[in-house]
Amino acid sequence: MRTQVAIIGAGPSGLLLGQLLHKHGIDNVIVERHTGEHVLSRIRAGVIEQVTMDLLDEAGVGARMHQDGLIHEGVQICVDGVRHRISFKDLTGKAVMVYGQTEITKDLMDGRAAVGAPTIYAAYDVALHDIFGTHPRVTYRADGKNHEIECDFIAGCDGFHGISRKSVPPRAITAHERVYPIGWLGLLSETPPVSEELIYVRHELGFALCSMRSHTRSRYYIQCSLAEDIESWPDERFWEELKPRLDEEARERLVTGPSIEKSIAPLRSFVAEPMRFGRLFLAGDAAHIVPPTGAKGLNLAASDVQYLWRALLEHYKDKSDAGIDHYSDRALARVWKAERFSWWMTMTLHKISENPFDVKIQLAELDYLFRSKAAATVFAENYVGLPY
Numbered sequence: 001m002r003t004q005v006a007i008i009g010a011g012p013s014g015l016l017l018g019q020l021l022h023k024h025g026i027d028n029v030i031v032e033r034h035t036g037e038h039v040l041s042r043i044r045a046g047v048i049e050q051v052t053m054d055l056l057d058e059a060g061v062g063a064r065m066h067q068d069g070l071i072h073e074g075v076q077i078c079v080d081g082v083r084h085r086i087s088f089k090d091l092t093g094k095a096v097m098v099y100g101q102t103e104i105t106k107d108l109m110d111g112r113a114a115v116g117a118p119t120i121y122a123a124y125d126v127a128l129h130d131i132f133g134t135h136p137r138v139t140y141r142a143d144g145k146n147h148e149i150e151c152d153f154i155a156g157c158d159g160f161h162g163i164s165r166k167s168v169p170p171r172a173i174t175a176h177e178r179v180y181p182i183g184w185l186g187l188l189s190e191t192p193p194v195s196e197e198l199i200y201v202r203h204e205l206g207f208a209l210c211s212m213r214s215h216t217r218s219r220y221y222i223q224c225s226l227a228e229d230i231e232s233w234p235d236e237r238f239w240e241e242l243k244p245r246l247d248e249e250a251r252e253r254l255v256t257g258p259s260i261e262k263s264i265a266p267l268r269s270f271v272a273e274p275m276r277f278g279r280l281f282l283a284g285d286a287a288h289i290v291p292p293t294g295a296k297g298l299n300l301a302a303s304d305v306q307y308l309w310r311a312l313l314e315h316y317k318d319k320s321d322a323g324i325d326h327y328s329d330r331a332l333a334r335v336w337k338a339e340r341f342s343w344w345m346t347m348t349l350h351k352i353s354e355n356p357f358d359v360k361i362q363l364a365e366l367d368y369l370f371r372s373k374a375a376a377t378v379f380a381e382n383y384v385g386l387p388y
């Protein structure tokens with residue numbers, strides 16, 4: 001098989017890149033390790049920035065998002081039982097949207113199927129070849145046979161555990177990492193959200209987040225130890241751990257119910273530099289991970305795709321490699337700002353250190369955030385999405 005761009009991974013970054021390239025006449029094939037059903041079963045991001053909304057529109061798959069997504073003009077932060085609101089609208093004139101990653105993935109998969117662009121699901125032993133040469137190739141096994149795709153470029157959109165980043169010689173790549181000693185235990189339930197806006201909770205028992213996917217579906221998280229086993233968390237135990245972290249009003253309004261999904265996610269900050277290696281580009285979680293506190297992972301994946309699809313368009317249509325040559329620097333400049341914000345939110349809202357000095361610093365950071373319009377504006381600008 002021959003294509004212009006071979007894309008590894010059918011997560012949001014791979015599917016979005018594929019859709020944008022296809023729309024502009026650039027041939028591409030997506031190779032995905034799992035089945036489509038498995039990809040759609042993963043419950044992850046819920047908050048999207050304007051950049052992501054704009055790209056989904058550009059890709060022609062934004063209709064359902066505009067119909068079902070919930071616009072949020074602010075966010076609430078509860079510190080030891082007292083809630084504070086930060087208005088994105090007043091401070092930046094912008095807003096974010098709550099629309100689940102699962103729905104975005106479904107919209108992108110449907111869009112791809114509608115235009116007949118090829119995706120190979122359940123592709124095993126995916127391997128990348130000749131990324132620094134002139135004839136890059138991707139090989140894989142599917143249906144019990146070996147296959148090969150010849151291409152001009154490879155886009156590594158295969159997430160943190162994917163093969164693309166690992167295909168780069170160690171001397172060519174630098175990894176920066178911080179692993180936090182905590183995780184998020186998440187529960188999805190068919191219950192109305194406790195509030196119209198997200199509530200981030202800083203509490204001496206540990207962090208919590210009251211989030212949602214719709215007016216009838218809620219997503220809650222509590223901070224947990226990395227040693228936790230999901231089997232030892234029946235729903236009742238989750239609700240009992242969540243309640244004391246909330247303020248009184250939220251506790252009274254909380255509607256509990258059976259979980260429809262429950263999982264534990266570790267918290268990690270990670271950046272691989274650079275993001276281009278010859279004819280291989282990394283995008284999304286393949287290149288960087290943020291702890292989910294700042295709701296930035298999916299949005300960063302979208303902003304990488306924004307730089308990458310335009311660079312590839314310039315290459316094919318304008319015969320210019322300027323975008324390709326600058327892809328890594330442009331993407332990383334944005335990545336590091338999102339890393340900073342996600343790290344700051346994580347360190348400020350979680351129970352990470354028992355040292356009273358660290359606790360006092362956390363409280364001082366939050367007090368400043370609530371009292372200073374300048375600090376609140378910086379927070380809001382970061383949350384709704386930094387400009388390009």
Ligand SMILES: Cc1cc2nc3c(=O)[nH]c(=O)nc-3n(C[C@H](O)[C@H](O)[C@H](O)COP(=O)(O)OP(=O)(O)OC[C@H]3O[C@@H](n4cnc5c(N)ncnc54)[C@H](O)[C@@H]3O)c2cc1C
Binds near residue numbers: 008013031043164292
């Ligand atoms: C609990 C949680 C909450 C989050 N909340 C938010 C939020 O509110 N906002 C936000 O912006 N982000 C959030 N994120 C982050 C967001 O989910 C990720 O950043 C996003 O999924 C990245 O998309 P991606 O396409 O780059 O990678 P992925 O979604 O990981 O997709 C990669 C794809 O590549 C495939 N793959 C892997 N290896 C191979 C291989 N060898 N060969 C072929 N295919 C392969 C995988 O199966 C997968 O389908 C959250 C994450 C978690 C865990």
